Structure formats: C-alpha cells, structure tokens
Amino acid sequence: MTVRVGILGATGAVGQRCVQLLDGHPEFELAAVTASDASAGLPYEEAAKWRVDAPIPSSVADLTVRETDPEPVPDDVDLLFSSLPSGVASEVEPDFAEAGYVLSSNSSNDRLADDVPLVIPEINPGHLDLLEVQRDQRGWDGAVVKNPNCSTITMVPTLAALDSFGLERVHVSTLQAVSGAGYSGVSSMEIIDNVIPHIGGEEDKMETESRKLLGTFDGAELAHHDAEVSASCNRVPTIDGHLENVWAETARDVTAAEVEDAFLAVEGLDLPSSPDRLIEVFDDPARPQPRLDRTLGGGMAVAAGGVQETPAGVQYNCLAHNTIRGAAGAAVLNGELLRREGWI
C-alpha cells in the first residue's frame, strides 16, 4: 500500500531533489506539488526550472502546481514534505498540521521547539514520540517532524558514535557546497577562486541542533546533551557535498581504532532510504572527498576518514551529500519512519 504524498515548495533546489528521490519510491506516490502563488496553476515542468542532473520524472512533469495552502491540497494526501523557506514555513506549516496533515519538514523554523521532534532515524528514532506531546499541547490532528540542518546532519552520526566514550567537547570546521544555499544563494562572483568564511546562522545551528539530536527523551521532556560544540563554517566552490574537519574530546581516552570501530558499528535501518551502514570509513587520509564520495549509499551514507589521535582527543573528517542526506533525503527518510511507526 503506497502512501500518497505531496511536496510543499517543490520548485526549489531541495524540492527538486525531493521530486527526484520520490521517483520510483516503493512506499510513496507523489500526488501534489505546491509552490509560490506565481507558479500556481502551471504544470510542474513549466514552473520548476529543472536543474537536477537527471531528466525530470515524466509522472511529475504534468502535475499542476498548487498554492501552498491546505485548501488546494487533496485530503487523500497523507504526508507532506516541506522544503519551504523558513519564513513561509513558520506561517503555513501550523495551518497544515491543524488541518490534519503530517509534515516531514526540512525547513529550519521550530527545529529547537520543545515539542517538535528533530530526528535522524538511525540516531534518535525515539525522539519521534515527542509528537504525542506536540499533539497534546497544540491540539493538532496532524504533526510536524523536522530533520536537522545539512551541516549538522553530516557530523552528528559520528558524534553519536563517539558518545559511548562520553562526548564532552567538539570543534568543527566546515567546507560547505554552494547548493546548500539554494539556486541563487551564492553568486559565482563570490565563490570562483574564493572561500567565504561565514554562513549566517550556520554555526549556531550546528551547536544547538547537535545538542538536541544527542539529547535524551524520557517520554515527557527532551534533555539536550551538554557537550560543548564550537563550529566555524565556510562556503567553498563545490556543487554538492559538505566536508567537515572534526576534533572531539571524550571523557575517556580513545584510540583511532576504537573510533573507526564505533563509526562502523552504526547500522542502517530497514527503511528504503537508509543505507546498509550509516558511516563508511576510509583508510586513505585524503578521503572522503566531495566529488568522489558524496553519492555513497545513494547520497544517504556519511563518509569518514583521517581518524587520528590528538593530545586532547581525536580528529577526523566526515562528509555527506548536503541536498540528499542533508535535506531532501533526510525528509523522505523521516517520512518512512513516520509510516513505519504508524503516524500515517
């Protein structure tokens, strides 16, 4: 039994990636796409300037784009993926949830709200039960679950693996791809032969979202992890794939071998978009590299390498595909978890 799904904000970079990932999906059937009012009424192919490096799925090309509003979305659509700009999302997502829709949202609004689960299914699936608190507090028939920011999600699986040693402090430097800012987010004049050592709000997202993701949910309240996280975020001239240099300090001393074993022990889930193994580990210290390794596990795996001990702990590099594992794929995977757990 496939679930009929929709995409809110289907014409942007993440929305297009979502369309691509849903093409041929074993559990979901894309039945509705929304965009800004200017695009409403147009066939999807005309409204979206398709820029994924694979042809537009023919089943979606002719879908009529709807306004981003609960009214025009059919009732038999049971799950909505949201990749709206956060300003728009903070206005309309509650309307959809109130109207009974379940949303798996990639938008950054409300990620830190007490009653909104922020979930990476392989890492903290139990946080999904925050939805009971959410429904209680908000009186919604629907629900909203969030996936974290692309730079956060690249690192957190490795931090979760290290938390068995008592994670205490993290320094992380990111080298982020331009697609993370959307189609027109970074101009070519800004980034050719250049690096921008600042991404507005990104450092804060990495620090706060990580602590929530690694936190403990006791059925009523979610206690954030108390590890210190300090991030420095850079935009570099790559198309896709965020690479991160991480230093981690743990309560007990660990060896590089222990770290690699801990990474390799993180299992995938039995869900269509989850890879067999969440974290792949490279021996070659020059890997992972964005262009060569971003599509590991269909873009849903995290790649790690360069693990070595330092005076204060360990350091390593990690990489994930920022618009798949870091955005559209993360939302789809959360949708798969919602379905398995009976929320839709």
Add this chain to the structure above:
Amino acid sequence: MTVRVGILGATGAVGQRCVQLLDGHPEFELAAVTASDASAGLPYEEAAKWRVDAPIPSSVADLTVRETDPEPVPDDVDLLFSSLPSGVASEVEPDFAEAGYVLSSNSSNDRLADDVPLVIPEINPGHLDLLEVQRDQRGWDGAVVKNPNCSTITMVPTLAALDSFGLERVHVSTLQAVSGAGYSGVSSMEIIDNVIPHIGGEEDKMETESRKLLGTFDGAELAHHDAEVSASCNRVPTIDGHLENVWAETARDVTAAEVEDAFLAVEGLDLPSSPDRLIEVFDDPARPQPRLDRTLGGGMAVAAGGVQETPAGVQYNCLAHNTIRGAAGAAVLNGELLRREGWI
C-alpha cells in the same frame, strides 16, 4: 648600496614570485639565477615558463640560467634566496653555506634543526642570532636562515599576539590554495568541484614550526613553546591565499575585543617588504576572503576576522598570500633582516 643577490631554483612557482618581488627592489639587485641542469645555459625567459600574472621583468629575461652549484655562481653575489625542492636543498644548501654564501631559504629541509634560525622578522627577529651557534657548530663562512611553511606563517603572527594571554592550545583548520603545491602539484581533475582533506606533512609542519617560532632563545639554546597545536589541512579550489579557521585557548580568559586589539598592536618593521601593520582586522564576519584580501599590504599582511569568544577560548579566521608572505616574500624579508643585522 644595493646587494647583489641570486635565486636558487628560480624557474619554479616560488622562484618566479621571487623574481617578481625583486624587480625594482630598493636594496637588492638580482644578478644570478639557477635551475636544474636541463635549464642551465638558457636565457631565463626561455627556461622559465613564466606564469605570474604580470610581465616578466626585462632585466631578468635575458639572464643566463646557471647550474645550482656554488661553482658557477659569481663571488660578488652576497645573498641567495633558495626555493629549491627540499630534497635538492638538503644536498646543496650546505655546500653554498660552506662556500661562504648567506642563504635565505624557503625550502622545508632543516627548519627544525637546533642551529638553524626559523624567522618571521616581525615576530621573532632575535632568533636570527642562532646563526652564531650555526657558524660555531658547522664551521661555515656563510649561513642559512629559514622562513616557515606557508600555512604556519599565516597563523603564527596571530598566535604570537595571543601569547601575551598565555597561549595553551590551538585547533586550526586550513583551506589552502593550489599554488602552495607548485605548478603541477595539484591536477585540475583532483580539485575542480572538490576539496582534498589532506596535504602530506602539512599538519606536522604547522604543529612543530609554530612551537619553534613562538619559542625563546637565550643566546645559546632555543626552547620551543609548549602550546598544543592540532591542525587539519585541506586543499581547496583557489589559486592563491590560505584561509585558516583558528580556535585558541589561553591561560586567562580573553574577550574578542582584547584579541582584536592584540592583533592590531603587532607592528610592521622598517624594512622594504614589511607592511605598516602586520595584521589587519575585518569587522565583516565574511572577511577575509582569499580573492578579495590576499594582496593586502602587497601580499605581505595577514588578514584576520570573525573574532568571537567560545566556551573554551576564542575563535577567528586568518588569511595570507601563500606565495608572497608564505614563501617568496618571506624569504626576501628575511634577506632584508639579514642585511640590516649585518650578516651580509
């Protein structure tokens, strides 16, 4: 009175930059250029495939390239800049020094040797007196002084400024330009739409050279600084300019404002290649950027920005032109210091 100088290894990327910097120099006159045996006998213009983005100086175009050996270099050349590959340098530099030449060398060999001064004139000019130990121990009439690696020299001026607060621990992530690897060091297939999270030997250089540069020389022995330095080095698709994300922990708590003041207080020297102020500080957190800021102070200044407090200390970004302040310009400036201090 100008000093007649030569360049060992004049046809490579750093050698060419050195030629450019010596063009019109107020104290030095370029009188000899050497290269590999294959180039010896050719006019410089023919031997060097000139790739600096400014025309080749006409006074140098017709210089005949000599073999890299003391014999063919004229005796009236008093100072040699060496930008030889380290393997060649470790063989021939001692021969030149024994033959009485004073060398300002950018090559990486022997930078950590007990009797070889590793100098940034604005930071540790007193280390130059190690040359007395060197002459004693080696019996040379000449001398060899070294400048540090390009990624080290970008960061150390800022660390020296912070040492007034008691520098204890440093984490640094580098985003290094391709010119640091020489003309054919990084292939285009490796780096377009990509990042390489490893540069062989670079992390070690940053950790060990920094401690030597920040060390104390008592006239007889040089005690290295005991700060912990942990580096993670990345190659990114920029032509020139190394950008670095630094976290520093100091003995006493410091504010961002104190850090900026400390940076701005580092004065330039009264030498032709030293900028008025060594470290420029940007308010805009998105600066410095390699393409926009690498030529500050003629490529001899260090640019800093994004200074902010963290739970454990401070973080900031710094940038320098890797083939000017980080290589050829560093060697020329050391030559200027050698002259002022009477070593030539």
Add this chain to the structure above:
Amino acid sequence: MTVRVGILGATGAVGQRCVQLLDGHPEFELAAVTASDASAGLPYEEAAKWRVDAPIPSSVADLTVRETDPEPVPDDVDLLFSSLPSGVASEVEPDFAEAGYVLSSNSSNDRLADDVPLVIPEINPGHLDLLEVQRDQRGWDGAVVKNPNCSTITMVPTLAALDSFGLERVHVSTLQAVSGAGYSGVSSMEIIDNVIPHIGGEEDKMETESRKLLGTFDGAELAHHDAEVSASCNRVPTIDGHLENVWAETARDVTAAEVEDAFLAVEGLDLPSSPDRLIEVFDDPARPQPRLDRTLGGGMAVAAGGVQETPAGVQYNCLAHNTIRGAAGAAVLNGELLRREGWI
C-alpha cells in the same frame, strides 16, 4: 584643470570598477555618485558592498549617494558616467542630457540609435561628431555617447585592423567571464563545473554593434559596415576577461604575418586610459589566457594570439578585460575623448 564628474549607478559591479579607475585620474575628479532610491542618503561605503580586489578609495568612501535624477546632481559636474541597468537608463539618460549633462554611458539602450555615437576612441573617434546630429534632432544641451558591449569591444579592434584587407564575414565564439553579468547575474550552481552556451541578446549585440562601429560617418549619416557577423556566446567559470575565437574572411587573401602586423599597427591615443599599443600579439598559441593576460595595459589593451590561415581566411583568439576595457574603462576613455574634443 580637472573636470568634476559623477557616476550614475555607482554601486553595481561596473560602477565600482569606474570608481576604482577614477581614483587618482589625472583629468577627472569624482564629485557625485548616484544609485537606487534605497541607497540614496547613505555614505557610498555603506551603500556599495565593495567587492573590487583593492581597497575602496578613501575620497569616495564618504561621498553621500544621491538619487539617480538630474535634480540632486550638482550643476558643476560636467560629465556623467552611466552604468545603469538599461531599463532605468533609457528613462533617465534623456532627462540628464536635456538638463545639460554630457553622458558617457555603458548602458546598452540606444546603442544602435541613428543619432547616438557608439565609440571606441582608438577605432572610430570620428563617430563622436554624430553628437551634432543628436543635439540638432533632440534639442539637448547635453549629450549621450555610448561604448559598445564587452564582447563586441574585445573583437572590434582586431576586425578594424583586418578591414584594410576588406572584411567580409566573421564567425566568433566567445568564452565570457561571469563578471559580465553583474554581481548576481550568474549563480554559482549554474557555472561551477559547467558552461552555459547562451547569453540572452549577446549574439545580436555582437553582430549589430560591430557593423555600426566599423561603419562610415559622412558628417550627416552613419553607414553601417556590411560584413556578415555570426556569433555564438558562452558563459564560462572565469571571473574577469572575455576570450574569443574569431574566424575572419577578407576580400583579398591574407597571411598570418600580415594579420599580426596589422594588429600591431593599431596605435593607442594620447589619452590617459589608452594603452601605448591597442593590440598586443602573442607568439605562444596557448596565449592569451584570461587569468594571465586580462590586466595587460592596465586592463585597457586587447591581447591576440594563435593567428593562423584557414582555407577561407584567418583565425585567431582575442581577449580583453570585460569590466575595464569592456565597460568602466571604455566609458572613462570616451569621457577623455569628449574632453579632448571639446564637448565638455
């Protein structure tokens, strides 16, 4: 005696370049800058997000930005450089001309109008006399002169040189830098690891503007040249510098040597922004290259190379700096010609 000048549209990419070129100009003193209403009233430094890779001139940083309207521009400003978007320019340029200002405009509107001179001073200075027709027809006290499009101006000096052999047909393929589209014209996602084989309107500009520039003015009417020009325009991932592959067919057969001689024979003018020789010729068939050669002659020279005979004529490559010779510098040079010819 310096002339007081202003810049209409001073905060954009071309406007900023214009500010840079006027810094220290021997004949012009920048006294007024205008921008969109949103910027009016702000200091220039605050209104312009300065992105030229050289510091903002201190004399301009504090200038108050004015509205782009004749009213707020002081009467003692005698010459205005316009780098407005063509839509805005077509509305306000006539107002300024009517109010008595002389405009040297880089905007694309009206370039083909019968009574508007389109001028490259070294090539067709005589066309400037069209201003008499213009004043007659329009009743203006002021005047408007235009410089051609950046891709046109790169090629036309070479075509003018070839016209001594009877220019009949041209095929030209362009590889254009992203700065030609302004700061936000080309997004990084469009151009990293990519080429865009289309620039809206560009092919037509190259074909029509070239024929006007090469045309003959008899004092009353300007007859366009009848050479066929067919262009194919591509955007490539370079920051500055348009490179063009040209094939030219001429009435009489020419040799590569004759072509090179004809190129070298085009002299610069005795004006501050005109290079000694307009066209530099390279022997190395791999030159000119954008990154290495775009700043020849301070960015005001055209570089040519790869001249060779083909069955139907000759082929060669040419290159110019698109925001200097191709835009801001072209306008400044036209201003210098206007001054020398007594129009201001």
Add this chain to the structure above:
Amino acid sequence: MTVRVGILGATGAVGQRCVQLLDGHPEFELAAVTASDASAGLPYEEAAKWRVDAPIPSSVADLTVRETDPEPVPDDVDLLFSSLPSGVASEVEPDFAEAGYVLSSNSSNDRLADDVPLVIPEINPGHLDLLEVQRDQRGWDGAVVKNPNCSTITMVPTLAALDSFGLERVHVSTLQAVSGAGYSGVSSMEIIDNVIPHIGGEEDKMETESRKLLGTFDGAELAHHDAEVSASCNRVPTIDGHLENVWAETARDVTAAEVEDAFLAVEGLDLPSSPDRLIEVFDDPARPQPRLDRTLGGGMAVAAGGVQETPAGVQYNCLAHNTIRGAAGAAVLNGELLRREGWI
C-alpha cells in the same frame, strides 16, 4: 555467450572508465588488465588510484595487472580495448594484432592510416570492412579498429545528419573538459579562473578525422569527405563533457527545423552501449550544458541545441561526455560492433 576481454592501459583515466563500463556488461567479461611495467604484478586496486565517482567493481579489484605485451595476456581473451598513450600504442598494438588479438583502440596513433577503420557505429559502420584490407596488407590474424578523438566524435554525428543537405564547410569552437587530458594533463594552476585557447594537435584531429569518418568506402578504398573543417579548441574548467559551437554551410539552404529533424532522425543501434536515439535536441537555447547533460543516454548520447539559421548556413551547439562517448564508451561500442559483425 560472453566474450572474454582485456584492457591495455587499464589504470589511466580512460582505462578506469572502461573498467566501469564493462562492469555488468551483457556481452563482455573483463579477464585481463595491463599497465606499465611498474604496475605489473600488483592487484588492480593497488595499481590504479581509482578516481571514478563510483566504487571500484569488486570483480576487478583483485585482478593482477599484467605487462602490456602479448606474451602475458591469456589466449582465451578475444578482444582488447586499448587506451594506451599513443607512443606506446604505436609500438605494441601491431604486436598484439600480429599475435591474433582483435583490438578496439582509443589511442590516437594510426587513426588516419589507409587500412585502419575509424568507426562510430551509428554513423559509418560499413567502414569496419576496411579490416579485410588491413589483414590483406599486414598479414595479421588479429585486427585494429579505432574510434575518433573525443572532440571529433562530439560533432561528427551532427555533421553526418547535415550531410544529406550537402555539407561544405564547418567552423567549430570547442570548450573541452579537463578529463580529456588525463589525470595529470591539466594542472589546477593552469585552469582555475582561466581558459586555455589551445590544445596541441586537437584542431588537426578534428579536421582530418571528421573527413575520414564522413568518407565513402567502396570496398577497396576509403575516399575522405571534401568538406572544409576549421576548428578552434579551448580547455575550460569543467570535469567532463565537451561542448562545441558549430557553424555549418551546406549545398542547399536549410531551416533550423530541418536541421533539428535531421538530428532527431539519427537512430541508435541494437547494441548494448548505443542509445535509443543518438542525438537529443533541446528547445532551451541555454542547453545542452556539460554538468546537466553529459550523462544523457548513459553518457553515450550527443546533445544538441541552439539551432538557428545564419546568413551562410546554420549554427548550433553540441555536447557529449568525453570519456564515455568520447573515449571508453566509444571503444566498448566498437567492440560490440566487432562482435555483431563476426570479427570476434
């Protein structure tokens, strides 16, 4: 019945692509890989520094690399794909052919030899019969068939389609990806923020190979086509995908619509690597683009767009994946044709 095949020069860029394309091939089983003597004896995974953006096929990782010599290649290998440097190829290919092996070679040597078929299966399959002349003249039991150069193969399918209108003259400007020069062919310092307007020997290959491919074979001799072809070749900062601007003049006037119809009429072959339709045509004048369209038809299709009439004929753009359709895939497809035609 699968055919056992080998790859000569299996560790280079084209060799690796060939390994990838043979993984899971329905007709061929990769049984032998050769490389330089330095690599002989090593497992393939160790000898090849694998840089394709997909994991190394497990069946090949452990193959022992052999010397590039007929002796160590097993007799039961019936077809060899050669991607050797042309210098090596011109020495060893005849030895292999004499020893009875059939070679489908991508190497550039001998492409113009009278008795060596140069073949694009969808375009000139009949030229394969030149092998009879070859065996006659050379006394070989084996055979050598060549595919054309990557820039030639991108354009020739479109020229063949136009030849129904009487192809007379072609101007072509290429924007070629760096992978065409092999892993270390283009250094990053040469191409970041740059274009190189020259590729040694490339223009000549495009001119001569095109005429041979479009020529007529009467069973005894191959008459080259007499169209004039003039090429201008540029290297641009793209990883894969050669884009070309073409102008074609034909005996009779053609419309853009006729050209598009002619392109769309070129059918694929019933061979595993041949796409359903050889040439895809885009309506959007900004397509095809290398990053978005190079993998059309699994990298074996040619993409065309921007078709328009000019005073002298028509112009358009075309694009193909240079290491698939332009090299490894071309050789594999020729292997498939050799098998279907009974040569192996």
